Amino acid sequence: MVVREPGAEPRAAGMKEVAAAAGVSLGTVSNVLNRPGRVSPATRARVEAAMTELRFVRNESARQLRAGRSRVLAYVMLDGSNPFFTDVAAGMEDAADAAGEGDLSLFLCNSAHQPSREAAYLGRLEQQRVQGVLITPVDPDAPLLGEIARRGTPVVVVDRTPEGTTHCSVAVDDVYGGEIAVRHLVEQGHERIAFIGNHTSVGQVRDRRQGALRALAAAGLGPDRLVDLTTTALTVADGRGAGERLAGLPASVRPTAAFCANDLVALGLLQTCANLRMSVPADLAIVGYDDIEFAAAAAVPLTSVRQPRRRLGRTAVELLLAEASETGHEHRKVVFTPELVVRASTLR
Amino acid sequence: MVVREPGAEPRAAGMKEVAAAAGVSLGTVSNVLNRPGRVSPATRARVEAAMTELRFVRNESARQLRAGRSRVLAYVMLDGSNPFFTDVAAGMEDAADAAGEGDLSLFLCNSAHQPSREAAYLGRLEQQRVQGVLITPVDPDAPLLGEIARRGTPVVVVDRTPEGTTHCSVAVDDVYGGEIAVRHLVEQGHERIAFIGNHTSVGQVRDRRQGALRALAAAGLGPDRLVDLTTTALTVADGRGAGERLAGLPASVRPTAAFCANDLVALGLLQTCANLRMSVPADLAIVGYDDIEFAAAAAVPLTSVRQPRRRLGRTAVELLLAEASETGHEHRKVVFTPELVVRASTLR
DNA sequence: CCTCCGGATTGAAAGGTTTCACAAATCTGG
DNA sequence: CCAGATTTGTGAAACCTTTCAATCCGGAGG
Numbered sequence: 001m002v003v004r005e006p007g008a009e010p011r012a013a014g015m016k017e018v019a020a021a022a023g024v025s026l027g028t029v030s031n032v033l034n035r036p037g038r039v040s041p042a043t044r045a046r047v048e049a050a051m052t053e054l055r056f057v058r059n060e061s062a063r064q065l066r067a068g069r070s071r072v073l074a075y076v077m078l079d080g081s082n083p084f085f086t087d088v089a090a091g092m093e094d095a096a097d098a099a100g101e102g103d104l105s106l107f108l109c110n111s112a113h114q115p116s117r118e119a120a121y122l123g124r125l126e127q128q129r130v131q132g133v134l135i136t137p138v139d140p141d142a143p144l145l146g147e148i149a150r151r152g153t154p155v156v157v158v159d160r161t162p163e164g165t166t167h168c169s170v171a172v173d174d175v176y177g178g179e180i181a182v183r184h185l186v187e188q189g190h191e192r193i194a195f196i197g198n199h200t201s202v203g204q205v206r207d208r209r210q211g212a213l214r215a216l217a218a219a220g221l222g223p224d225r226l227v228d229l230t231t232t233a234l235t236v237a238d239g240r241g242a243g244e245r246l247a248g249l250p251a252s253v254r255p256t257a258a259f260c261a262n263d264l265v266a267l268g269l270l271q272t273c274a275n276l277r278m279s280v281p282a283d284l285a286i287v288g289y290d291d292i293e294f295a296a297a298a299a300v301p302l303t304s305v306r307q308p309r310r311r312l313g314r315t316a317v318e319l320l321l322a323e324a325s326e327t328g329h330e331h332r333k334v335v336f337t338p339e340l341v342v343r344a345s346t347l348r
Numbered sequence: 349m350v351v352r353e354p355g356a357e358p359r360a361a362g363m364k365e366v367a368a369a370a371g372v373s374l375g376t377v378s379n380v381l382n383r384p385g386r387v388s389p390a391t392r393a394r395v396e397a398a399m400t401e402l403r404f405v406r407n408e409s410a411r412q413l414r415a416g417r418s419r420v421l422a423y424v425m426l427d428g429s430n431p432f433f434t435d436v437a438a439g440m441e442d443a444a445d446a447a448g449e450g451d452l453s454l455f456l457c458n459s460a461h462q463p464s465r466e467a468a469y470l471g472r473l474e475q476q477r478v479q480g481v482l483i484t485p486v487d488p489d490a491p492l493l494g495e496i497a498r499r500g501t502p503v504v505v506v507d508r509t510p511e512g513t514t515h516c517s518v519a520v521d522d523v524y525g526g527e528i529a530v531r532h533l534v535e536q537g538h539e540r541i542a543f544i545g546n547h548t549s550v551g552q553v554r555d556r557r558q559g560a561l562r563a564l565a566a567a568g569l570g571p572d573r574l575v576d577l578t579t580t581a582l583t584v585a586d587g588r589g590a591g592e593r594l595a596g597l598p599a600s601v602r603p604t605a606a607f608c609a610n611d612l613v614a615l616g617l618l619q620t621c622a623n624l625r626m627s628v629p630a631d632l633a634i635v636g637y638d639d640i641e642f643a644a645a646a647a648v649p650l651t652s653v654r655q656p657r658r659r660l661g662r663t664a665v666e667l668l669l670a671e672a673s674e675t676g677h678e679h680r681k682v683v684f685t686p687e688l689v690v691r692a693s694t695l696r
Numbered sequence: 697c698c699t700c701c702g703g704a705t706t707g708a709a710a711g712g713t714t715t716c717a718c719a720a721a722t723c724t725g726g
Numbered sequence: 727c728c729a730g731a732t733t734t735g736t737g738a739a740a741c742c743t744t745t746c747a748a749t750c751c752g753g754a755g756g
Binding site (some may be wrong): 372373374376379386387388391410412414415416667689 | 729734735736737738740741743753
């Protein structure tokens with residue numbers, strides 16, 4: 001029976017208190033926790049009783065301190081409100097659950113595109129001596145990542161392919177993705193195609209655009225057939241804006257199809273079309289990128305380039321754990337191939 | 349100059365090594381870190397030089413062990429892929445950044461509706477001695493939460509209002525939300541209204557439905573005017589399914605408006621309407637709930653009940669930090685009032 | 697009866713930081 | 727030049743767990 005003094009704070013019980021209560025030594029309590037087989041059933045029962053009695057909660061800090069590393073993985077995501085990244089994170093959770101045998105946690109950190117926040121999170125994670133860091137960085141070639149890796153915390157870059165060779169990475173072939181998107185549009189008979197995105201900044205988007213050009217070339221169409229509508233970011237609002245600009249073009253030069261750098265932009269574009277009574281796909285065919293859930297759920301379901309999101313996450317965790325356990329680790333760069341999901345927005 | 353032996357692992361340097369390199373005692377290094385004012389500029393510079401030289405990284409486990417508590421907050425979210433929760437999380441980040449003076453981290457954990465995962469995360473967080481736990485629980489009245497709070501880890505329940513009084517909570521008045529949604533529909537002349545959601549399970553949804561009934565009553569309309577279309581969950585697919593069932597009803601009993609328990613369901617419904625060439629709002633007016641970004645971005649922008657999502661998150665963190673610092677803490681239950689955002693989906 | 701063996705248990709060290717009482721050095725003003 | 731105050735710096739204890747060599751015990755074999 002627990003007797004609690006009226007005024008006394010019920011101070012958190014440690015293994016020492018448990019040992020005292022059970023009438024055993026500290027080492028035995030530790031054995032019950034870590035090597036139950038080494039302890040006779042009788043004493044084990046006694047110790048376990050004492051633990052529940054005293055509401056014992058293991059102190060992870062002390063464990064870690066002794067062990068040197070924590071049993072935590074972290075994913076520093078670029079944008080927590082973009083469904084693409086939350087799906088990647090879901091894949092990571094699956095892999096962590098599967099691999100960790102129940103003692104591996106995945107924590108999510110949202111940098112929200114802010115380099116300062118990203119740096120702050122990375123610093124704290126390093127201080128926590130996490131098992132490893134998964135990250136979709138604001139800038140994949142920032143030196144910070146390399147430094148962390150060099151200091152001994154494994155880093156896996158997700159959905160970007162960095163230049164250096166200080167860490168593993170998992171990404172998707174964006175040039176190919178752009179290519180299949182535009183090839184599809186060309187096959188549907190389109191010969192003037194808008195490209196909507198901020199391709200001047202993000203490497204990603206540049207690749208997709210390059211793939212688009214390649215598809216045009218393969219069909220014997222020149223690069224002038226790609227009409228650039230440049231946005232500042234890749235949000236729904238950017239898509240709306242681009243749609244208005246597109247609608248404002250004279251019919252003689254107006255594209256009959258649009259390839260959007262991601263689905264958010266495509267959804268914005270779709271909305272503008274609905275407002276302006278432009279029919280999709282009759283007046284304008286639209287292809288998005290990422291195939292987020294809302295792409296299929298749109299009023300006119302969107303054709304989109306699907307990336308293996310959960311697979312991306314799973315693989316990233318596997319690479320990370322491999323790096324953390326292997327002794328002579330060889331950094332790998334895994335590249336997945338996206339696939340086109342054709343829906344109503346391009347099918348006449 | 350760093351001399352690195354060819355084969356030697358550059359073992360992580362601790363404060364001890366830094367102290368040795370700078371020719372000072374351990375205590376001084378600690379002072380440089382924690383009370384720079386107590387150290388003369390000259391020695392401080394020497395110590396700092398040694399730190400960068402040796403690539404010193406503070407060991408958070410050891411700090412925590414000494415301090416008793418970590419400087420980490422965690423939000424255990426119910427569904428990482430629902431934009432509503434990611435927005436709540438964004439509000440939490442803002443508050444944590446503002447309050448923490450740079451040394452407070454917010455980690456996100458996604459229980460994905462799985463009680464087992466939720467329990468696992470809670471256990472680990474408690475072991476980590478986090479500053480506090482923010483949680484949108486699968487079951488707000490599960491005993492686990494109370495136990496954790498009783499053992500000394502502050503808990504704030506977000507977007508649910510639990511029965512007990514062992515912790516603070518932040519929520520939104522769902523009855524009122526349902527009421528304004530349906531009042532609006534009634535004002536638009538609708539007299540038979542569908543309610544789409546899984547109201548048998550989630551308290552939340554039950555409240556919204558009750559608000560709907562209240563609005564009907566206030567307009568002199570009986571509860572039979574609310575047509576229940578029950579779903580299993582609150583996903584886009586559920587909305588699509590409900591839409592088909594609704595369209596299948598004979599015109600004599602078919603509602604002219606639908607109040608959806610969340611925006612995902614509303615988007616699914618909207619999509620079915622588009623497929624079946626039902627005009628929104630002429631054939632069917634739709635009100636959603638949550639006002640996620642995609643609600644405004646839909647082909648027919650959705651009227652929706654907006655919850656102060658970021659505010660919810662900010663307040664939750666503030667309550668948590670208050671509880672963690674105050675001595676005699678009084679648990680509070682904060683309830684926000686939602687507001688109706690009227691858009692095209694209900695305006696004829 | 698003694699020795700040896702294996703299983704069960706113990707005790708102490710280690711891990712890196714913070715804190716705090718204390719010592720040393722420097723300064724203030726008389 | 728001294729008493730006292732102030733500024734710097736020190737050393738050891740404490741935080742809680744894990745690990746590992748050492749000890750203890752009962753029993754088997756001789």
